[in-house]
Amino acid sequence: MGAHGEFTPRGVRSSAEYVALLRRLKEESGLTFRQLEERAAERGEVLARSTLAQALRQDTLPRAEVVVAFLRACGEDRDLGVWLEIWSRIGVDRPPNGAVEPRPRSAPALRGRSVIAAAMALALVTVAVAAYLLGRAGAETRRTDAQDGSTPRGTPGPTRQECRGEECKGRHPEPYGCFRDMRKLGSVDHQSGKLELFRSPSCQAIWAQAVHPRRTKVVAAYVRTDGGGTLYMAGDELLKDSVDPAGTLYTSMLPQKVPSYAKVCFTYETFEVCVDSDGDSLVKPMPMPSPSASRGL
Incomplete structure (x- = not known):
């Protein structure tokens, strides 16, 4: 079926x-x-x-x-x-x-x-x-x-690669054609840009996209689904955009066979921003370490 x-x-x-x-x-x-x-x-x-x-x-x-x-x-x-x-x-x-x-x-x-x-x-x-x-x-x-990461035979480049479900886990959504039918699940604007959550029905996977006009440094990111799937990435592990590698970042894909609840959070040096598939979002400041803590006292 x-x-x-x-x-x-x-x-x-x-x-x-x-x-x-x-x-x-x-x-x-x-x-x-x-x-x-x-x-x-x-x-x-x-x-x-x-x-x-x-x-x-x-x-x-x-x-x-x-x-x-x-x-x-x-x-x-x-x-x-x-x-x-x-x-x-x-x-x-x-x-x-x-x-x-x-x-x-x-x-x-x-x-x-x-x-x-x-x-x-x-x-x-x-x-x-x-x-x-x-x-x-x-x-x-x-x-x-x-x-196996190779270029498909008989095709001009990586845009003809395909993946579905578990095959997409940990991969960049762009080279595997998942942008073709991607649907936005949630979006939130914050002081440094925008965070969006997407799903591709054909790839049966979700991922997050962060746009940073101010080139804000990301400390970490995580995506989770209602089925228990979780993805954690350090800021320097996030994937680059082919057109705007400095200002747009992606998480790897996380399999999601059928549409269900999903949530993504990006942690920055001074704040954290989250958005989920229900349209709820949160932007909260990160606690600053006290001077005594920074000195190890």
Whole structure:
């Protein structure tokens, strides 16, 4: 079952129900048509946003290749075979163009049309499944390369690396494409900049971003999740931004399979700032050591 397991097409019996489920999946993903197009392109697939928008406006079945590219862009790879099986069944059973099927002139003619339609549907499904398997093999190759830190074979650079869940633990979110669908969970402004908490549904991981226009020194940072995951980093261990390495810092990613509570805190020399996924935030001064304590008395 895919990332949105409740969107199984097993009970779907018509093209209208099938497309309605695709619409729900698109809404639940939170991705725009442009983002879906970009995610498909990163996999080497074509999913024009105008084509997808038109397909989801209608109640007729989209082409098989459109369905495959859309499902993969939404992260529904695991149930792809089920989606295509239902697509094939509906495509054979439905009247053409959604019209009422006219009474056949003869039984042999009806059987002939049914055989041809079934053969065409089977051919489309075969092509779609073959494309999916080839793409999946490529993705597994890139994922293996990403795990050992090497540059994926056949790609121009590290932006094509991928990770998911535990694979993302301790990694920088930028090179692994987790910025593509990141969602802001919380944000707080403070005297030296801004602290933000993000999650990527496709990477199934969270991380924090700190923007420091004044180049304020960070002493330490930690991120924790409701499931018990915790990440501690010293200030000099925080990750740099490729565009603004001096003013923007990131924590490593922490796996979070499903959205739940999370919190991040950054400690500076004179204050601490925290924000969580509920939108609550806190900025508090750090206690200054007394002169006697600094002298060891």
